[in-house]
Each structure stands twice: as C-alpha cells, then as structure tokens.
Amino acid sequence: MMFTPLHDRVLVRRIEGEEKTSGGLIIPDTAKEKPQEGEVVAIGAGARNEDGNRIEMDVKAGDRILFGKWSGSEIKLEGEDLLIMKESDILGVMA
Numbered sequence: 032m033m034f035t036p037l038h039d040r041v042l043v044r045r046i047e048g049e050e051k052t053s054g055g056l057i058i059p060d061t062a063k064e065k066p067q068e069g070e071v072v073a074i075g076a077g078a079r080n081e082d083g084n085r086i087e088m089d090v091k092a093g094d095r096i097l098f099g100k101w102s103g104s105e106i107k108l109e110g111e112d113l114l115i116m117k118e119s120d121i122l123g124v125m126a
Contacts, residue, residue, distance in 0.1 A: 034108055036115060039078040041090060043069040043103065043114040068097055068125070072113065088118055095125040 036042050046068045071094045077085045090096060103116030 035073055036075040038075045039086070039088065039118045040075045040115055041071055041088075041118055041121065042073040043096065043098070043116060044072050044111070045069045045114065046095070067100055068095065069114065070095055074118075078118075090118065090121060090124060097122045097125065 034042060071090050071092050073092055074088050074090060077088050080086055098114075098116060098121050102120035103114035106113055106115055
C-alpha cells in the first residue's frame with residue numbers, strides 16, 4: 032500500500048465480526064454494529080515530545096487491536112474501506 036500516516040496516526044483495516052449469533056440466527060447487515068476490532072496496516076513515525084525527539088509507537092503493522100466505537104475517520108484507499116486514527120484511540124493490542 033502506498034500510504035504512510037503522519038506523526039502518531041495509524042491506518043487500520045476493520046476485522047468483520049460473526050454474521051450469526053451463538054444461537055444460530057443470521058444477523059442482517061442493517062442490524063450489525065461496526066466492528067471494534069482491526070488490524071494495523073501502517074503506522075506513522077510517532078509524535079514529537081517537547082524537546083523535539085520522536086516518541087516510539089506502541090503498535091506495529093500486523094497487530095490486532097481493539098479501538099473505541101467512534102474512533103478514527105473512515106477513508107477509502109485503493110478501493111478498500113479503512114480507518115485512520117491517532118494511536119491514543121487504540122484501547123489495546125490482542126495477543
């Protein structure tokens with residue numbers, strides 16, 4: 032992908048959730064909530080502190096993450112729907 036986020040921003044691909052409930056009911060697209068889990072596609076170089084030094088990012092490309100429901104901005108790159116958000120919007124990295 033020919034896109035690099037700036038500063039402490041992260042490019043994320045949503046990971047779609049299950050289309051069935053545990054009881055076997057199929058959830059229609061109109062009733063589904065947007066997933067709050069994703070995969071990091073690209074990261075920026077990191078923010079700068081008051082001295083001008085870079086602060087290293089805690090995530091890396093390929094990490095599976097959880098993020099807030101209303102986090103990030105939706106963008107379309109190369110025909111794919113992605114999210115771009117600040118690293119501080121990420122709630123955690125899944126092991």
